[in-house]
Amino acid sequence: MSKQMSKNSLSALLILSIVAGSYAQAQMGVGAKAPKDAEVYFDGTRKMLDEKWIYWEGPRLSATLPIKWFIVDDPAGKGTAVNTNDPAAAGGKYGAADIVTKDTFRDFRAHVEFYISKPGGNSGVYLQNRYEIQVLDGDTTSHGLGAVINETKSPYYAYNGVGKWNAYDITFRAARFKDGKLVEKPMVTMYFNGKKVHINQKISQVWGGPNSGIDGGNDGGKGITDTPGGLKLQAEGHDVLYRNIWIKRLDLKTADTDF
16 A cells, blocks of 8 residues: 555544444534434424323322423523422422423433523423433532432532523433343433533432322332333423433443443
């Protein structure tokens, strides 16, 4: 191979690497567009909210259809978003008006964007309607923003702050069972605003009791089952907004969610 060909080959590889890196970044962070093999679950419209979401029928449900979350103009961009401040959840009555996708999932890759309007704003993103990724301004503990709740510390350093859009990019692998017994714990890797904050984090149980999600009331949250679940968003009586939610189904053969 000539020196010129070698230089050309190296240049081509460098360009491909840059393009690939740019593509990867384009699939993460605020404004990331859904890839062709993913499905958009919320585009900011009332139509999609009603078509693809429903109230979670948990023990504390007090809201009734149609969904009372309301569509608002995007306060920091174009288009619209949904406000979680359902009247049924006033006073932080979690589980009273949470919404969940009608579709259910095992392994998946999800993108969720949220906007906390005021200090102390509180909501949550639930994987498989079981495992909460916290949305809570001002809390840097294991119960705080971006934490796999009660399993990790809050990666608060990655937060864009109140009055700005933030993004979670998540790959989740469901628990595995053999002969009805748990043999592999659920696992998650997550980017927060493009920063990798959790890598192959195992999740030990469902936290928060029966009002929190599927299996929350089984053996104190330790009785995880193999029932698929939807992506759930929590109503806590706060002005927390969501937009640009998409999900890609996966089938992860090995216990590895890193991406």
